[in-house]
Every structure is written in C-alpha cells, then in structure tokens.
Amino acid sequence: MQSRIEKFVEKLQQAETLDDLQAVVEHLRALYQADHFIYHSVNHAGEPYAALTYDLKWVDHYLAQDYARIDPVVLGCYQRFHPVDWKQLDWSGKAARGFLKEALDAGVGNQGFSIPIRGPKGQFALFTVNHKCSDEQWARFTRAHVHDLILIAHYINKKALEIEAGSDILPDATLSPRETDALTLIGLGLSRAQAAERLKISEHTLRVYIESARFKLGAANATHAVALALARGKIVL
Amino acid sequence: MIRFLYGDRLHCAPLLRDTMFRDRAAQFSGRLKWAVQVDEQGFERDEYDNMNPLYVIWQQPDGRHGGSLRFLPTTGPVMVNDHFPDLTGGVAITSPHIWECTRFCIAPGAPSRRIAARLLLGAAALGKRFHLRHAVGVFDPAMERIYRSLGWEPVLQSRGRAGIHIGLWSFADIDTATLQRRAALQGNGFLCWDDLGMAAPAREYICA
Numbered sequence: 001m002q003s004r005i006e007k008f009v010e011k012l013q014q015a016e017t018l019d020d021l022q023a024v025v026e027h028l029r030a031l032y033q034a035d036h037f038i039y040h041s042v043n044h045a046g047e048p049y050a051a052l053t054y055d056l057k058w059v060d061h062y063l064a065q066d067y068a069r070i071d072p073v074v075l076g077c078y079q080r081f082h083p084v085d086w087k088q089l090d091w092s093g094k095a096a097r098g099f100l101k102e103a104l105d106a107g108v109g110n111q112g113f114s115i116p117i118r119g120p121k122g123q124f125a126l127f128t129v130n131h132k133c134s135d136e137q138w139a140r141f142t143r144a145h146v147h148d149l150i151l152i153a154h155y156i157n158k159k160a161l162e163i164e165a166g167s168d169i170l171p172d173a174t175l176s177p178r179e180t181d182a183l184t185l186i187g188l189g190l191s192r193a194q195a196a197e198r199l200k201i202s203e204h205t206l207r208v209y210i211e212s213a214r215f216k217l218g219a220a221n222a223t224h225a226v227a228l229a230l231a232r233g234k235i236v237l
Numbered sequence: 238m239i240r241f242l243y244g245d246r247l248h249c250a251p252l253l254r255d256t257m258f259r260d261r262a263a264q265f266s267g268r269l270k271w272a273v274q275v276d277e278q279g280f281e282r283d284e285y286d287n288m289n290p291l292y293v294i295w296q297q298p299d300g301r302h303g304g305s306l307r308f309l310p311t312t313g314p315v316m317v318n319d320h321f322p323d324l325t326g327g328v329a330i331t332s333p334h335i336w337e338c339t340r341f342c343i344a345p346g347a348p349s350r351r352i353a354a355r356l357l358l359g360a361a362a363l364g365k366r367f368h369l370r371h372a373v374g375v376f377d378p379a380m381e382r383i384y385r386s387l388g389w390e391p392v393l394q395s396r397g398r399a400g401i402h403i404g405l406w407s408f409a410d411i412d413t414a415t416l417q418r419r420a421a422l423q424g425n426g427f428l429c430w431d432d433l434g435m436a437a438p439a440r441e442y443i444c445a
Contacts, residue, residue: 080243120314
C-alpha cells in the first residue's frame with residue numbers, strides 16, 4: 001500500500017500549472033485529515049503566490065487589511081527556517097489577539113504548524129497546516145506527520161519554482177557522479193554498509209548522498225529515489 | 238546559557254553580538270589565519286552572516302560571548318556547496334533534514350573543551366527539536382581531537398586546502414551523557430529557546 005507521502009509525491013509530479021498545484025494542496029486535506037493547508041511564497045520578481053484552502057473571503061479581507069503586518073505567523077517565520085508550532089509564537093499583543101479572533105471567526109483553526117522554507121538564492125516561502133482540535137490531538141497529529149510535512153513543504157516549493165521557471169526540472173535535479181553511484185548500488189540491492197564500502201566512503205557519507213539525491217529527485221524515500229532515477233535515465237542498473 | 242538567535246534578533250543582545258563577532262575575528266583571522274574579512278569595528282562577518290543564519294551561542298553569566306556556531310539550511314545558499322564542492326565529492330548537499338554548521342568559535346581564554354561540549358549540546362538539542370538528521374560542517378583541524386574526546390565526532394569528509402576540514406555529524410549518534418559530563422551541565426535548563434518564537438525587527442534581511 002502506498003504511504004501518504006508517496007501518494008502526495010505522485011500527485012505533485014503530475015502537476016504542471018499553478019492550478020494543478022492548488023489542486024494538490026486541496027488534496028492534502030483528505031490525505032492528512034486536516035482542515036487547511038496554506039503555501040505562499042514571494043518569487044524572484046517579488047510577486048506573491050499562494051495555494052491555499054482558507055475561505056477566499058478571509059483571504060481577501062486579510063490582504064485588504066494587510067494583516068501580514070501583524071500576523072504572528074508571518075512575523076515569527078519570515079526569513080527563518082525552523083518549523084514552528086503556533087503556540088510558540090508571540091500572540092500576546094493586542095493587535096495579534098484581535099487578529100486571531102477574526103481569523104477563528106472566519107473558519108481558521110485554533111492550531112497551526114508552519115514550516116518556513118529557505119530556497120535557492122535565499123528565496124523565502126511558508127507552508128502551514130491548520131486545524132481545529134484540542135492541544136492533545138494536535139500534539140499527536142504533528143508528532144505523527146512532522147517528517148512528511150517538512151518534505152511536503154519543500155517539495156511544493158520546488159514545484160512552484162519549477163512552474164515559475166517554466167521547466168519541469170530545476171538545475172539542482174542534476175545528480176553528481178557520487179549520488180548516481182550511491183543510488184545505483186542501492187538499486188542493485190546492496191546494503192548501505194556494502195555500498196559505502198564499495199565507494200570507499202563512510203556509511204554516514206553514503207546516507208547524506210542518498211538523502212541529497214532523494215531530495216533533488218523529489219522522492220518520498222530512498223527506494224522511490226532509485227525508481228525515479230531509473231525512470232528518468234539518471235542511473236542504469 | 239545557550240541562546241538560539243537568528244541574525245535578525247542579534248540586536249536584542251548587543252553585547253553578546255559584538256563580543257561574538259570580535260571573538261570570531263580573534264579566532265579565525267588572528268589565530269587560525271583563515272582568509273576572512275575583519276571590518277573596521279573588528280568584527281569578522283561574511284556573506285552568510287547576512288543571510289539571517291541561526292546562531293547557537295554560549296552566553297556567559299556577564300552577558301558576553303563564550304562560544305558560538307552558526308546554522309544555515311542546505312536548501313538555500315551554504316558555504317560547503319558554494320565554496321567547497323571539491324571537498325564533498327562534487328555533491329551539492331541539499332536537504333531540509335541537513336543543515337550546515339560553520340564558524341565554530343570559542344572565546345579566547347575560555348575553557349575550550351567545556352565550551353565546545355556546551356555548544357555541541359546546543360546543536361544536539363537543535364537537531365532533535367527540528368528533526369535534523371545530519372549537520373555538515375566546516376571546521377578547523379585542531380577541533381578534531383576535541384570533538385573526539387567529547388564523544389560526538391564528525392565523520393571526516395575531507396581535509397581541505399588551507400587547513401579546513403569538512404565533516405558530517407549524525408544527530409542519531411549523540412552521546413548526550415558524555416557531552417553533559419564534559420560540559421559540566423545537567424538537565425536542559427541551560428537551553429534558552431525564548432528568542433525563536435519572537436518576531437524579527439522591521440529591518441529586513443535581504444538574502445542575495
């Protein structure tokens with residue numbers, strides 16, 4: 001059976017336009033059983049782009065009021081790169097409290113987990129999952145899915161950059177000879193220890209090469225990275 | 238205590254900030270003779286300090302810098318990929334689970350082994366909290382022995398030109414008990430996470 005992240009990656013790979021990307025973001029709701037997903041970024045030309053599931057009336061109101069000025073999520077995440085539970089942000093100010101009340105009235109959930117993204121050339125984007133539930137339920141949810149969410153955030157960002165650049169593969173999807181060697185040996189069925197020995201590198205170094213290749217290929221895991229590299233003709237077994 | 242401070246919040250701790258950049262000048266320019274820039278204020282700063290990195294800093298009781306290191310995610314511009322591709326087997330290391338750690342610095346005259354252990358505890362806590370798998374680091378060869386004695390040594394990638402080493406730390410391999418003993422610290426109370434949820438000042442960081 002396909003895992004959630006594999007299903008997501010498969011759907012994302014088929015996306016070719018920003019409308020497709022919006023559909024992928026909407027699909028995350030069913031996949032992870034959460035109320036809202038929000039991706040927004042500022043591209044190289046300074047144009048904002050968003051794919052999100054909030055009520056559009058709230059989005060329009062947010063933009064009209066320029067709430068990014070006071071939104072603790074934006075203020076706490078802008079130009080940073082560590083994942084943040086909304087509870088860790090500073091909601092103590094009067095403006096922030098008023099903003100939160102309006103957001104909740106507009107259907108935004110009381111819980112949030114945001115992942116700021118530092119992309120190539122320092123590009124910035126933000127991915128958020130939002131839900132209405134108790135603190136205990138939320139802690140369980142984030143614990144179960146944090147690894148998936150970090151990957152999803154970065155893969156959506158990569159896809160958005162690809163669509164913007166007008167090509168389906170970013171320059172960083174090029175694998176170095178060391179990365180293709182690592183994937184080839186894993187694809188041939190060698191264990192990590194055997195592959196590392198064959199390449200005369202430590203197992204940690206091998207893990208880092210595979211992780212790096214996995215991310216560049218947009219794969220869900222190492223096995224999937226081998227399959228994708230094969231399908232794209234980057235390795236031959 | 239260990240503070241986790243983004244570049245855009247260093248202004249909240251001016252003494253800590255200024256002593257850190259001066260101690261970095263003393264270590265990297267003065268002692269190690271690395272080809273780094275020192276400005277007219279006596280601060281050693283490079284292009285990566287302008288990219289809003291996350292600093293892990295040991296702050297001494299008097300508020301001054303005792304030691305520090307600097308993290309940046311490998312999904313954005315980092316020193317190993319920009320300047321040392323020959324030292325990583327030609328691989329541009331890129332993953333949200335791998336951050337780069339650079340400018341491992343200890344204040345002149347400070348007990349280096351103890352401060353190093355404290356900084357590594359800070360790095361370990363950071364890795365755990367933010368779900369990191371590895372850190373890739375640029376470091377001074379003299380630190381190799383210290384890391385080994387602290388029980389969390391990097392896997393050496395390569396011995397670079399100009400006496401610079403590149404290594405990988407695995408967050409799965411941390412021997413926290415040994416680090417805490419060497420750091421002469423107990424519990425987690427010395428980790429100060431307060432700054433991380435706070436808003437940045439209006440002044441924007443431009444990532445070129």
